[in-house]
Amino acid sequence: ANYLVGYATYGVAGSTTTWWNAATSYPQTWAPIAPGAGESRTLPGLTPGTTYYLAVRARDEAGNTASLSNVPSAAAAAVGINHFDVTGLSTTTTAGSGLGFTLTARTAANVLMTDYTGTVTFTATDPQAGLPGSTAFTAGDAGMKSFVVGSLVFRTAGAQQMTTRDSLLSAASGQSPVVQVSSTAFSQFRVAGLPQDPWAHVGRVISPVIEAADVFGNRRADYGGTIVFDVDPPGTAVLPSGTTVFGAQDLGQLTFTNGVQYLANAQTVTEVFVEDVPPTVFFSTRVSVAA
Numbered sequence: 001a002n003y004l005v006g007y008a009t010y011g012v013a014g015s016t017t018t019w020w021n022a023a024t025s026y027p028q029t030w031a032p033i034a035p036g037a038g039e040s041r042t043l044p045g046l047t048p049g050t051t052y053y054l055a056v057r058a059r060d061e062a063g064n065t066a067s068l069s070n071v072p073s074a075a076a077a078a079v080g081i082n083h084f085d086v087t088g089l090s091t092t093t094t095a096g097s098g099l100g101f102t103l104t105a106r107t108a109a110n111v112l113m114t115d116y117t118g119t120v121t122f123t124a125t126d127p128q129a130g131l132p133g134s135t136a137f138t139a140g141d142a143g144m145k146s147f148v149v150g151s152l153v154f155r156t157a158g159a160q161q162m163t164t165r166d167s168l169l170s171a172a173s174g175q176s177p178v179v180q181v182s183s184t185a186f187s188q189f190r191v192a193g194l195p196q197d198p199w200a201h202v203g204r205v206i207s208p209v210i211e212a213a214d215v216f217g218n219r220r221a222d223y224g225g226t227i228v229f230d231v232d233p234p235g236t237a238v239l240p241s242g243t244t245v246f247g248a249q250d251l252g253q254l255t256f257t258n259g260v261q262y263l264a265n266a267q268t269v270t271e272v273f274v275e276d277v278p279p280t281v282f283f284s285t286r287v288s289v290a291a
Contacts, residue, residue, distance in 0.1 A: 002028045004065065007043065007054040016068045020055065044111040046076035081116055082108040084164050084174030088146075091177050095157055095184045095216050098150030101176065103164060105143040114142045119167040126181070128155035128216060134167060154181045157218035183218035189227070189274050189283040190217060194260065200270070200287040205261045210274055210283075212252040221251040229260070230273040236289070237262050237270055243277055262289045 006023030013019075026043055033039050046052060053073045058066040089101040105116035117139060122131040130153035137145055154160045159178050166172040193208040212223030223246050229239035238261040246254060262270060270289050275282035 002032055002059055004028070004057040004059055005041075005054065006057075007052050009050060009052055011053045011073060012055075012071050016055075019071075020057070020068055023055070042079075042107075042109045042111065043076075044107075044109075045114060048076050048079075051075050079107045079109075079111075079113065081105050081113055081118060081166055081169060081172040083172060084120070086162065086164065086174050086176040089152070089162075089176050089179065092180050092182070093154060094182050095155050095214060095218055096153060099152040099154070099179070100147055100149035101152060101162075102144060102146045103174070105137065112143045115139070116141075116143045118169075118172075120164045121167050122152075122162060122164050124152075124154070124160060124162045126154045126156040126160045129153060129160070129162070130155070131162070154179060155216040157181050157183045157216075183220055184214045184216070186212050186220045186223050186225075186281070187215045188213050188217075188281055189276075190219075191274055191283050191285070194272060194285045195287045200262045200289050202262060202289055205258050207255060207257045208260055208274075209253065209255045212246065219252045222248075223252040224248065226277040227254075227274055228277055230275065232271045232273070233268070235263070236268060237272060239272070262287070 005026040005028065006020055007026065008019065008023045011019075026041075030041075043052070043054075051073050052075075053071050055071045056069045083106055085104040085106060087102050087104065090099055093099060103120065105113040105118070107113050117137050119134055119136045121134050124131055132147055132151045135145065135147075137143070152162060158181060160181050161178055162176040164174050190211040190213045191208055192211070193206050195206070210227065212220045212225070214220060226243045226245045228243045231237040231239055240256050240259045244254065244256075246252065260272060268289050269286060271284050271286040273282055273284045
């Protein structure tokens, strides 16, 4: 058993059968509740301010329909934006790869808001993300707007999300699915512990931490290359000797405890290099060494 619902912008004038046959049908997609209990539904796609006339007919399991109900009328109220759906977005990607998605405006009843013409803004959990700028929906979008591949770019490895909000009603928002971002190809060393200030001191001993990373600074835990330290001018620092191989257990990061000591005289500019073997990627830091 279910209900048959019909509505029109004019009332019954003469035959109820004629009115019913010409009315717009609203398909019932929900199960009827127990007899005697109250029930309410929202009709989507109506024009705000327009008066609509509505009637209901009950239908039993055998397909028999009851007579037309009374035909009440009411003016359609404007329904505001409540939230956005983000669909069509891949849930896995590589840092720096472009993504596309579709944004859908919906009411509190989760109905497509075909007349939404607001402006949306975007933020992300990834501080390096490339995001669309503020974007206005037009009447032609009918509540759904597609963003081409490349509109969204995550650059930081890990679990990332994008959030969109109506520019005037921040509570009307939507979050994308979580996107798992993997690092891209190895392209640099990130070095912690070497002085970043313009001065170092003779005899200073430090423990640099060397991390293999991609162009966006994401660690490459699978890096298995060989590195070597060098200094210019020669002999102005004590460095780890020979070459060092990254093993699988290092997960792309090595600490050289007490590995570097500056020996240069006052006012000497010393540059320490870290490079792979053969030399294709390197890191360097320049300091003036004082007594």
